[in-house]
Amino acid sequence: MKRRLIYLNNAATSFPKPKAVYSAVLNCMRNLGVSVGRGTDSLTTAAERLAYETRVLIASLFGIKNPLRIAFTYNATHALNIALKGLLSGGEHVITTSMEHNAVWRPLKHLERTRGVELTAIWCDGEGKLNPKEVERHIRRNTKLIVMTHASNVTGTIMPVHEVGEIAKRHEILFLVDAAQSAGSLPINVNEMNIDMLAFTGHKGLLGPQGIGGLYVREGVDIEPLIHGGTGSHSYLEEQPYEMPERLEAGTLNMPAIAGLKAALESLMRCGVENARQHEIALTELMLQELSGIKGMRIYGPKRASERVGIVSFTVDGFDCGELATSLEKRFGIIVRWGLHCAPMAHRTVGTFETGTIRASVSLLNTDEDVIALARALRKICNA
Ligand SMILES: Cc1ncc(COP(=O)(O)O)c(C=O)c1O
Numbered sequence: 001m002k003r004r005l006i007y008l009n010n011a012a013t014s015f016p017k018p019k020a021v022y023s024a025v026l027n028c029m030r031n032l033g034v035s036v037g038r039g040t041d042s043l044t045t046a047a048e049r050l051a052y053e054t055r056v057l058i059a060s061l062f063g064i065k066n067p068l069r070i071a072f073t074y075n076a077t078h079a080l081n082i083a084l085k086g087l088l089s090g091g092e093h094v095i096t097t098s099m100e101h102n103a104v105w106r107p108l109k110h111l112e113r114t115r116g117v118e119l120t121a122i123w124c125d126g127e128g129k130l131n132p133k134e135v136e137r138h139i140r141r142n143t144k145l146i147v148m149t150h151a152s153n154v155t156g157t158i159m160p161v162h163e164v165g166e167i168a169k170r171h172e173i174l175f176l177v178d179a180a181q182s183a184g185s186l187p188i189n190v191n192e193m194n195i196d197m198l199a200f201t202g203h204k205g206l207l208g209p210q211g212i213g214g215l216y217v218r219e220g221v222d223i224e225p226l227i228h229g230g231t232g233s234h235s236y237l238e239e240q241p242y243e244m245p246e247r248l249e250a251g252t253l254n255m256p257a258i259a260g261l262k263a264a265l266e267s268l269m270r271c272g273v274e275n276a277r278q279h280e281i282a283l284t285e286l287m288l289q290e291l292s293g294i295k296g297m298r299i300y301g302p303k304r305a306s307e308r309v310g311i312v313s314f315t316v317d318g319f320d321c322g323e324l325a326t327s328l329e330k331r332f333g334i335i336v337r338w339g340l341h342c343a344p345m346a347h348r349t350v351g352t353f354e355t356g357t358i359r360a361s362v363s364l365l366n367t368d369e370d371v372i373a374l375a376r377a378l379r380k381i382c383n384a
Contacts, residue, residue: 037232063189155301156308165194
């Protein structure tokens with residue numbers, strides 16, 4: 001009999017998905033199979049309706065008034081690259097944090113080298129927490145943008161997006177938020193949080209398939225497109241149209257992934273983000289409690305589950321992270337991730353750059369038993 005795997009690497013990609021997601025992807029490929037804007041037939045109209053309804057669901061999840069201000073992208077990395085490269089032409093100053101994923105930090109470093117963009121990364125504390133006052137203190141005359149993650153993918157730390165949004169608004173600076181780790185777990189309202197641009201991905205907390213994400217851009221903000229090409233509309237124009245979402249959506253959309261994302265959003269909204277969050281807090285609380293009793297255990301990030309998303313990073317004194325993670329899978333069928341998790345500066349911030357961490361991360365579909373199995377396995381391996 002095949003051993004049941006316990007999957008605790010949901011911060012990378014959530015798995016499994018709600019059953020409705022699998023059927024929606026298959027149904028789209030089998031029965032719809034066409035592309036938005038590439039015809040006037042009934043199938044194309046149905047595909048357009050599907051894409052629009054998905055934008056409407058995303059809009060209602062994030063408090064966005066006009067669903068057409070959401071462009072589909074492949075993932076959060078793609079969305080962040082569009083926003084950063086389309087906004088910063090050179091000479092501007094950008095403020096970010098030391099907890100960013102490479103999806104933010106690498107495009108910024110590229111822009112620093114190629115366009116002379118000036119960067120300030122505000123150093124967070126040992127739990128990955130950001131002091132919003134430090135953001136305000138570093139604003140310069142040429143600060144054009146503040147870009148930051150909503151939640152760290154290393155420590156799970158929830159960042160003060162609300163407070164930083166207010167600062168950005170007061171100083172008339174654009175505010176871009178990376179919601180890769182928060183969409184689907186934390187309530188997000190772009191208006192209340194003064195978010196001008198929101199980058200998200202479909203395959204993590206939103207429980208959709210890979211290959212789909214999005215970028216919301218507030219009315220009045222124009223982003224120079226990263227990719228130019230056909231949109232199925234305004235074909236007489238030699239340049240990319242100004243209208244959103246076509247401005248940022250050249251090329252054929254990933255319809256099966258959009259169909260899957262729509263089904264995922266419907267099931268998430270049936271459950272309710274608040275309930276999903278309560279489930280996440282309960283599992284994270286249990287994980288913090290269960291793991292903290294293990295000999296040599298060091299847990300990084302905030303002590304309280306309510307201050308983090310469903311991510312717990314740890315090391316165990318005397319054990320190599322890679323060997324421990326391999327034993328967890330080989331001996332107990334438990335999948336976690338170890339290493340730097342594409343966020344090296346976050347590890348420098350919390351002091352784990354040399355060792356990396358083991359990261360266990362939960363989704364809506366994990367249970368108490370999964371978390372208890374992880375703690376039991378670690379106790380056995382570490383002989384505690
Ligand atoms: C905080 C953060 N930002 C951005 C990304 C990039 O997401 P994607 O791989 O979907 O582009 C990730 C993925 O791990 C992440 O954790």
